[in-house]
Amino acid sequence: MVKKSKTAPEQEPLKLFYIFYNQERWDNWLTRLRESNFDIVEGSDDMPEGFQALYNFGQDITLSVLKIIKLYQNKRFSMEEAVDKLDQVEKIIMSEAPHDEIEEVVESLQLSMLVLFASCRKFLEGGYQTDIKALVGEGRKLIDGDMEKALGVAAEIGANVINGASCCSKYVKDDIDQPTLFDEWLIEAETMNEAMTSLKNFDEEAGEAV
Numbered sequence: 001m002v003k004k005s006k007t008a009p010e011q012e013p014l015k016l017f018y019i020f021y022n023q024e025r026w027d028n029w030l031t032r033l034r035e036s037n038f039d040i041v042e043g044s045d046d047m048p049e050g051f052q053a054l055y056n057f058g059q060d061i062t063l064s065v066l067k068i069i070k071l072y073q074n075k076r077f078s079m080e081e082a083v084d085k086l087d088q089v090e091k092i093i094m095s096e097a098p099h100d101e102i103e104e105v106v107e108s109l110q111l112s113m114l115v116l117f118a119s120c121r122k123f124l125e126g127g128y129q130t131d132i133k134a135l136v137g138e139g140r141k142l143i144d145g146d147m148e149k150a151l152g153v154a155a156e157i158g159a160n161v162i163n164g165a166s167c168c169s170k171y172v173k174d175d176i177d178q179p180t181l182f183d184e185w186l187i188e189a190e191t192m193n194e195a196m197t198s199l200k201n202f203d204e205e206a207g208e209a210v
Contacts, residue, residue, distance in 0.1 A: 021064045021089040029057045033102045054105055061109075062116055062188070063195045065089055069120055069162055070199045079124055090117050115185040116192065118151055119158020128156040135160075136171045136186070143182040154185040161193045168193070 038050030047055075065086065072082040093113055097106040122128050129135055135157050142150040161167050168186040173179070179187075 020068055020085055021061070021092055023092055026092050026095075029053075029060070030098060030102065030106070033057070033105065034100070038105070050105070054109060058109055058112065058188070059191060059195070061093055061113060062191050063198070065116055065120060066162070066192060066195045066199060067202065069123065070196075070202050072124070074203050076203070082124060083121070086117060086120055093117075111181060112184045112188045114151055115154045115158055115188050118155035119162060119189070119192065122155040123159040123162040128159045130160055130165070132157055132160055132165060132167050132171075136168070139182045139185075140180070143180050147181065150182050151185070154182060154189070157186070158189050158192055161189050162196060164196070166193065 032053050033050065036048075036050035036053045038048050040048055068077070068082055068085045068089070071077050072079065077085065094110055094117075097103045097110065135153050139150050139153040139157070142153060157167060168189045172183065172186050172190060
């Protein structure tokens with residue numbers, strides 16, 4: 001007589017329900033920006049509260065989006081599920097900027113966030129170049145003539161960052177008076193680098209909002 005095995009069948013990872021970003025969160029940040037002062041105080045080295053709020057706003061978005069990728073890496077999400085989550089957050093972040101006093105700063109934030117979403121998709125797709133130095137050089141040449149191609153190059157840099165590569169502080173020039181959009185994307189890539197480091201041991205439990 002054959003004995004039945006007492007070993008329980010291996011269960012698939014629990015499908016979790018996450019709230020990565022919602023309209024209320026976005027609207028709360030917009031309200032905070034409206035209430036902040038962007039005026040530079042003469043003789044002060046402190047960043048105006050409005051720009052500090054904008055900086056924190058960008059970090060909040062970056063961290064939230066990269067949690068989606070981290071959970072994909074942890075096999076909590078399939079690629080299709082990760083892409084769907086990205087689409088949901090991107091729809092909120094890239095919605096039309098409010099037509100009021102913060103329109104310009106919100107649009108500048110959205111431009112920098114282009115590389116975040118493009119990088120995540122490039123990482124999920126795979127097949128990107130890994131020579132970051134060469135990619136930086138190529139992107140700098142393209143930015144004035146072909147923004148779309150330059151974004152594609154920046155996305156490859158961002159995909160490398162998501163995959164663990166160190167970038168991009170050494171390529172960000174602190175002394176330039178008018179940074180290009182590509183420079184802004186490199187700054188965002190560095191923010192992504194810091195966010196991925198902070199998410200090294202990240203794996204949410206069921207029911208937690210992220």
